[in-house]
Amino acid sequence: MTANAPSVRAFRIWSAVHTWTSLASMIFLLMLCLTGLPLVFHHELDHMLGYEAEVPEMPAGTPYVALDRVVEAARTTKPGEVVQFVSFDKDEPRTVLVGMARTLQAVPSDSFVRIDLRTAASLAEAPLGTGPVGFLLKLHTDMFLGLPGKLFLGAMGLLFVAAIVSGLVLYGPFMRKLDFGTVRRGRSTRIKWLDWHNLVGAATLAWALVVGATGAINTWADLMLALWQGGQLAEMTAPYRDVPRPIELASVDAAVATAQAAAPGTTPRLVAFPGTAFSSNNHYAVFVAGDTPLTARLLKPALIDAATGALTDMRAMPWYVQALLLSQPLHFGDYGGLPLKIVWALLDGATIVVLGSGLYLWLARKRSSVERSAAFEGGGRHASAGSAR
Amino acid sequence: MMRPARGTHRIWTAPILVAFAMLAGLVGALLTENALMDGLAALILFGALAWSVGLGLRSPRTRDRGLRGGPRPVPGTGSQHRAGG
Numbered sequence: 001m002t003a004n005a006p007s008v009r010a011f012r013i014w015s016a017v018h019t020w021t022s023l024a025s026m027i028f029l030l031m032l033c034l035t036g037l038p039l040v041f042h043h044e045l046d047h048m049l050g051y052e053a054e055v056p057e058m059p060a061g062t063p064y065v066a067l068d069r070v071v072e073a074a075r076t077t078k079p080g081e082v083v084q085f086v087s088f089d090k091d092e093p094r095t096v097l098v099g100m101a102r103t104l105q106a107v108p109s110d111s112f113v114r115i116d117l118r119t120a121a122s123l124a125e126a127p128l129g130t131g132p133v134g135f136l137l138k139l140h141t142d143m144f145l146g147l148p149g150k151l152f153l154g155a156m157g158l159l160f161v162a163a164i165v166s167g168l169v170l171y172g173p174f175m176r177k178l179d180f181g182t183v184r185r186g187r188s189t190r191i192k193w194l195d196w197h198n199l200v201g202a203a204t205l206a207w208a209l210v211v212g213a214t215g216a217i218n219t220w221a222d223l224m225l226a227l228w229q230g231g232q233l234a235e236m237t238a239p240y241r242d243v244p245r246p247i248e249l250a251s252v253d254a255a256v257a258t259a260q261a262a263a264p265g266t267t268p269r270l271v272a273f274p275g276t277a278f279s280s281n282n283h284y285a286v287f288v289a290g291d292t293p294l295t296a297r298l299l300k301p302a303l304i305d306a307a308t309g310a311l312t313d314m315r316a317m318p319w320y321v322q323a324l325l326l327s328q329p330l331h332f333g334d335y336g337g338l339p340l341k342i343v344w345a346l347l348d349g350a351t352i353v354v355l356g357s358g359l360y361l362w363l364a365r366k367r368s369s370v371e372r373s374a375a376f377e378g379g380g381r382h383a384s385a386g387s388a389r
Numbered sequence: 390m391m392r393p394a395r396g397t398h399r400i401w402t403a404p405i406l407v408a409f410a411m412l413a414g415l416v417g418a419l420l421t422e423n424a425l426m427d428g429l430a431a432l433i434l435f436g437a438l439a440w441s442v443g444l445g446l447r448s449p450r451t452r453d454r455g456l457r458g459g460p461r462p463v464p465g466t467g468s469q470h471r472a473g474g
Contacts, residue, residue, distance in 0.1 A: 172400065180403035181444025196445060203441035206408035207434070210415060293422035329419055336418050339431035346438060 011173065018166035022358050025159035032153070032215070033352045035140040040333055040344045042133050043091075051131040053114045053123035055094050064117040067096075067252040067271075073120040074098035074113040084108055085278070086252070086271045090296065094118060104275035147222055154219030160212040167201055174198060190364045197357040200350050207347045208354075214331035217324060224320050229277065236303055236313040237280035245274055245281040250309035252284065258311050259286035259302035266290055269299055274306040282306050297325050407437040 038045060046052040071083050081100040085108070088096055100111045114123045129138060142149030175198055178184075183195040201208075256268045266288035272278035279285035283303040289296050299321075302314040316322070329335040333344035410433050418430035 171404075175400040178400065180400050181441060181448065183445040183448040185448055186450045195448075199441060199445045202404040203407055203438055205404065206411040207415070210412070294420055296422075330415060335422060336427040336430065337424055340418060340427050340434075343431045343434045343438075346435065350438060350442075 014166050014169045018163055018170055019362060021159040021163040021166065023362065025156040026355060026359055028153060028156040029160055029355055032140060033348050035136045037345055037348050038136055039140055040341050045133050049131060051133065055092065055116065058118055062118045065120045067256060069120045070096060070115045070117065071252055073115050073122060074100060077113045077122040081111060083273055084276045085273060088269050095123060150219040154216045157212050157216030161209065164205065164209055164212065168205065171198060171202060190361065193357045193360055197354060197361060201354045204347055204350045204354065208351055210330055214327035217327045218331055221324055224324050228318060228321050232315065232318055236315065237283060240280050240282040243282050246307035249274065249306050254309045255284040255304040256286055258304055258309060259288050262302055262311050262314050263288050263300060298322055299325060407441060410437045
């Protein structure tokens with residue numbers, strides 16, 4: 001009795017952790033799984049539903065126009081708005097996305113113009129974040145509540161991770177007399193679903209941990225970027241703190257070329273314009289990335305003097321931003337081709353089964369304990385008499 | 390600590406292998422990003438899931454070691470199946 005006491009206590013604690021972390025996050029996890037399922041195929045769905053720009057076919061090797069011309073074309077498309085950044089699409093290198101806003105300091109909104117790099121023509125495209133996929137994405141990332149919604153879902157993600165870890169601890173005691181993969185189909189519905197819960201939970205453990213943990217990390221993206229802005233970026237732009245913004249800006253093409261010359265073998269991913277949140281009043285911030293699958297995800301900002309076009313600083317981003325950038329594809333599963341996306345969807349479906357069966361097991365256990373209590377109260381006197389005999 | 394029982398390896402070996410295969414597939418596809426590795430990763434992930442689910446589906450109705458020697462009741466918990474949910 002005394003030797004077993006700590007293990008019983010530990011078991012009860014882990015059991016309580018597993019039950020309550022799962023129950024507390026259940027509704028939100030089911031929502032995340034259900035909305036995440038179509039989001040795995042967001043490219044395909046956007047294309048199918050007509051929310052993605054049609055890029056005209058042109059002969060291979062058609063040269064690209066200058067970025068300055070692209071920026072000018074964006075300004076013409078949205079008169080009265082200023083350019084905040086130019087974003088290069090890794091999956092669609094023939095176009096760029098130009099982010100616009102009423103003022104340079106405005107929080108980047110959904111005002112974008114997609115420009116064909118070969119013609120500088122503006123491509124017709126539904127505003128980002130609209131349509132069914134946009135709706136699901138907003139629901140999935142912050143439930144239309146902005147940063148508080150994101151952080152809340154991040155907390156749900158952490159509860160999910162705790163539920164997985166506690167489930168792993170409990171798996172041993174419950175399965176030690178069974179072969180892996182055994183489902184006792186001859187027993188009650190509850191035991192059958194307990195076995196399915198354990199089996200599918202064990203099979204999807206690694207994937208669920210990766211997706212749950214990276215999902216939680218992604219919810220901290222805004223905080224991490226704010227930390228970077230207040231830390232490394234502020235340090236890099238400190239010498240220019242009181243220098244007024246130049247009236248004439250250097251060429252965007254020259255800024256990109258300078259950044260690439262400073263980091264050979266890289267390609268531009270984003271150019272933030274002077275005066276915006278990701279730069280200073282006096283700099284273009286050119287974010288470049290490497291050419292291998294791994295380094296292509298790690299951004300390196302180069303600050304280019306917006307008046308002279310000279311490089312003033314270039315550093316690797318801090319580890320927490322790198323971790324965020326690496327975690328994103330592991331959460332979305334969109335780095336692979338269609339086969340990997342289909343498997344991602346299957347694993348998402350399997351996680352829904354684990355969540356649903358867990359809820360069923362909890363409800364069934366509650367029902368059976370209520371029945372046991374009722375039976376005990378009804379036949380208590382008789383049972384007491386029987387045990388006395 | 391809970392006492393390890395005979396057959397413990399059986400319940401850990403397979404899930405550990407499945408987890409490692411999945412992780413290797415996920416990270417491998419991320420690091421290489423080519424169609425072949427993507428396909429291979431998808432195959433590994435699908436194979437691990439399908440094999441596990443297949444084991445459950447193939448469990449015979451009569452194969453019920455649990456009736457005689459199923460999971461041991463955990464002392465003091467009131468039920469041998471509590472933690473599942």
